[in-house]
Amino acid sequence: MKSYALVTGASGEIGQAIARELADQGYNLYLHYYQNKQAVEKLQIEFSSAVDCKLVNANLADPEGPHLLTEQIKTPIDVFVYNCGSSHTGLITDVSQKELDGMVQLQLKSPFQLIQQLLPSMIERKRGSIVMITSIWGQTGASCEVLYSMVKGGMNTMVKALSKELAPSGIRVNAVAPGIIATKMNDHLSGEELEAISEEIPIGRFGLPEEVSDAVGYLISKKASYITGHILQVNGAWYC
Template sequence: MSEKFALITGASGGIGRAIARRMASEGWNLYLHYHQNEAGIHALEKELEQYSVKIELIQADLSCQDGHLPIVKRVSDLDAVILNSGDSYFGLVTDMSDEEARRMITLHVTAPFLISKGLLGRLIQKRAGNIIAVTSIWGEIGASCEVLYSMVKGGQNTFVKALAKEVAPSGIRVNAVSPGAISTPMLAHFDEEELSGLAEEIPMGRLGRPEEVAGAVSFLLSEDAAYMTGQVLSVNGGWSTA
């Protein structure tokens, strides 16, 4: 069986770590991107040693201009791209600085586009491969006080649908996983009472686990999803505030 190589951006975060664990357990060699969380990424690297796969760490700030270049330059052999980097902003549109807005747009829209553009040639040469974006329920239905986050995640969903049509003739599938409320540090601005109230809004009565998002990514990478492309797979416990 030939070796498989994948890039995961934002691998030091809660969902990124879960995806890395799942993919390593399935035999994927991994390029793991991170920004500032050195302790987290090195702990993950150590944890993945049990799977005897190749691991390469790539540090890059994807919220700045040309932040994607270290990734495009370092990644060589490639079969899958998991676009998982992200950050949230909770507050009114009028309270957000122009610089904060610029960095959010670069991180969530410009960088994923340029990473995909820079790496597509490696997949096209093989006439096979997957690109999966981890987006958000807010990209589907929008959220007050997370307007820009909703906008950029909606942009990612549309990017997936459009790119899927363009590269399908080359044997490449492009999909998204759209999580709802997942128990990760991204929800750190909620206190315990607010998290409990949030869980009560969800028909399944609880927050999601990062491993459940990783499971959806694993499915989309598998042959069971061989005829799926351009899809946004919701992982949200039935939650919708639409």
């Protein structure tokens, strides 16, 4: 029977790298996107000769998003990677109710609801791997990123709790917590700001999307068969 993986946020740089890693491991794919359909269509063409690749669309910052996404899934899922790159920068006093609700939905409620809907088939088959892409700020917190730190911290705790609940069913749950990765998510930073951050990182540079996807690839592999409930830091020793 073919093994399928679901990757959310597959249109972003990290999501694309994760999709390529899973395709290299032989997984057939469901690639989720919200707005950038062109990016996932390119991946679909790229993978066409190697694996089955289906595109699924949903706004996971909307309460209806998880249900709309799972309605498009027609096969049991063996690997679920929850990857959403949306962040929020600003003072806590400037966060609107809409921003608060959207971020909590995207980073906490949607992964929770998707896991609820994907789990029955994993439990029935006594196998599965879930990997959440969290953040360094979910572990250490960041000034002016209180909302983002809060939801990513909640995601890390969910990983630890869920791993204990699902281990008897043969399902592993882990997270990858990147530091700053060279993606468009940092486009709001000036050249001087980017240089200053690089100088703070002991390894001396930003991470690459492929370094995040390598970590995901390891966590879902048989080499990590005894690893569950782990938050794998990928941050160049920055705030570790």
